[in-house]
Amino acid sequence: MSGELVLDNARLVLRDEVVLGAVTIRDGLIHDLERGRVGVGEDFDGDYLIPGAVELHTDHAEYHMRPRPDVEWEPTAAVLAHDAQMTAAGATTVLDAVRLGSGPDDDAAATARAARRLTEAIIGTRQADVLRADHLMHLRCEISAPDCLEQFESYADHPLVRLVSLMDHTPPHHKPRRTPVPDQTLPCHPFAPNTPVHCSHPSAPRPRSSHLTNSKTKTRSTTHLLH
Template identity: 50%
Template sequence: MIEKDTILLENATLVLPDRVVEWGWVSVVGGRIVEIGEGRAPERGVDLDGDYLIPGLIELHTDHVERHYLPRPKVRWHPLSAVMAYDAQIATAGITTVFDSLRVGSDFDLASLSNEDLWQLSDALAMAREAGYLRAEHRTHLRCEVSSADVLDQAESYAARHPVHLISLMDHTPGQRQFRDLGIWKLYYMGKNNASDEEASKLIARRLELHERNAVRHRRALVEFAHKHGAVLASHDDGTYEQVAEAVADGVAIAEFPTTMEAAAASHAAGIQVMMGGPNVVRGGSHTGNIAAEALAREGLLDLLSSDYVPASLLMAAFDLPKHVSSINLPQALATVTLNPAKAAGLNDRGALEVGRRADIVRVHLSGNIPVVREVWREGRRVT
């Protein structure tokens, strides 16, 4: 007799850490996986009709919550409504743990969020979490713009009100890192903000001034801030050996979106986990002309994937990788969105279909070559 707090998922294709089981079952009790078997289940449970059963995805970097709150330039949506819509999109993409990326530093561009916006969003996330409204588990990723005049004040103020779990050191100054080519930066910025060439040129001058004044000292202070609060530290858009060496010295654990093969190889060799974007995999390359994720995967340099600006891309990219890179099988590809990010974030209780782990589980059906999320369980509770 199946107990009330038990879930038995049967007739599934299980993606385990080291292999795929064509016909298997998983038993869950009290939010944990207690047994995994092959063949027929010991009792009747939820028949998955041969669909894939995979661990819940873990998203370390997505700025999608800001897109729900600021859907158009100068348009602010109700913060709780924005958070709930964002959470629903995250969960239906198969993501059971998400690090909400909140930009800290208000000198970024014309469409950046203000200090008050940061509090509106973070307080709405905290209220929804405490009220039990959220489907996914939400944690905090502060995306710190090192050249911004107020980045330190905002980070300290945030930490006084909410926990901080992950910090990325970003520098989007035109001519730096991701945007070494000023022409590409102008096209990106003008298109994103519906700005004129004159406005873009003025912002370039302003950003260069802020970079000269703030970047070095703010980065140093933010590294100390991360260590003080026990937050995982990430670098962003590293492109040179010198930038990787700085990341190593700072105790960085994650290299977000390195822009060159050299930087990715140096990060990987230093034990820093290399992250690339899911859209980069699905689209076959970077939208800003930097190194392709597939190229890194072929060299064994790809450790983590992030959905970045398209939540659904996380699952699509994981299923796409083995099709394009013969040395990567499905369990290895899925590890880039499950077990590897769990380890990188210090979350050792999730990320794999293994006995004793949290029952964060996703049912995936393949429609042609496209993975479709059909059901999601977080800690044994069905959330979508």
Template identity: 50%
Template sequence: MNSATDLILTNARVVTRDDVLTGGTVVVRDGLIADIDDRPSGAPGALDLAGDYLLPGLVEMHTDHLERHLMPRPKVIWPSPVAAVVAHDAQIAAAGITTVFDAIACGQYSDGSLRRQMLTDEIAAVKHARAEGLLRADHWLHLRCEVADPCVVEIFEPYRADPLVRLVSLMDHTPGQRQWSDISKLRQFDSDQGWTEAEFEARVRERLADQARFAHRHRLQVLELVRERSDLILATHDDTTEAHVDEALSEGATISEFPTTFNAATKAHGAGMKTIMGAPNVVRGGSHSGNVSAIELARARVLDGLSSDYVPASLLQAAFALTDLTDLSLPASVALVSANVADMVGLPDRGRLAPGLKADMVRVHLADGIPMARHVWRDGVRVC
């Protein structure tokens, strides 16, 4: 029996974990999914979704997008960090993402970098906006520790016990290995810095020296800090070789983010780690760094989840694109951006349309074959 305060969404293609219920109905009560039916509802006040898809709210574990709002141009810090966070949040929610881990870099990267100031501002602004109820999505923190950076430990240490920090990843972006095995791709990536060839080569030498001096020691120090909290989830970044995966396993990492080769992804997946690839890699048809294709990993069944990385809208697009590019069903593909990721980050109360779970949902309309988020609900309240 429905109550007068129930939210009833009907005549939708309801995407559950295992099926697509055409003409289905979802009933929401007190912020939770109360019932799912495979038939349309005639209840007064039911919202007719006109055959659009109804998906679980998307779960994003690694987006660099917040930094683009704090620093919209090189060396330009936006004067109101809270305004930047709220603008970022609006774009996240409009993309159908209801749970987001803002991935914040722990590392100075260079003497002239503003990243250290930006990290302090970002974390304080996210916490303030969250406490004041200014955010549409549920925001958590993912601290990305650049182990070859001279300052990474002292930057990370003050936040290791923060309850909003649930995920920590170990990174090493030193040229010549992992993501930047092809240094020409790094040169292209850094083209907006305006460096001459001599300046770029000097920067490469500096980073190689930093790696030799700091990477191993800092990796061990960050790991020691992470182990002080049993609830922290550890990931590694850009695993390229089977040796990288073996190292990650020995350290207790459970997620391999953006493995750069088929062998590394296969090794990680087979050993029980969860693999995450970039959704832009799917939408664009390949990696901008020249690394392994996420589509190839999906076809081989060694892809466990997707991250929007630098384009929030890519999550939804990639989920639908994979049903055309692989033999994945829509429920299996949607799980890569919802249920699978929720499980990886220890949030089993969301990511699925099922009774008793959070009523985080997104109404999706296909326009010229492109999925568009039309309405978004978090805890049964419409936020977009």
């Protein structure tokens, strides 16, 4: 994304408040935020402009590719469907989990092949510039699997890897006791100067938006996602 784009007359959802203002994007980075209208650029008519969420761990790309046992969908189509769901939910940076290691009831060769095909699809769709969100990789390592380390070494230095997690699914005690989790803020991109803005897909709306309907008044407001 090159050049300059001004988003004016938007309700900016900041960390502690919502203000009417404008955002200037220059060469793919947030350059400036101003309170009040500036009178130039794209008029948001008071719509909300919010930072895109960061999804740190999602298995949905795998589920799209393998929706049922012994069924595999074409991986590129699976990644595109997954990407559409993520952006519709407000996530603009997605760490797609890639499972490394096979369980005792799994076909080790099939598990390794699925990881490779999913990785190739993520790389291919990024290179083709057809994704709305920025997709990176999260290596989900099944530490009880004898082939986990070997598979991990094949991906450890990949430039798209941003997160590695260790999963212990050793039967029969693989499910830990659930404990209450305090409310947490969903990680998202900050509204701050020099924050990258991702709008790589040529046919994607700039900025991306989702429509929210008020069930009582039947009025519709628009929320735009900015990453």
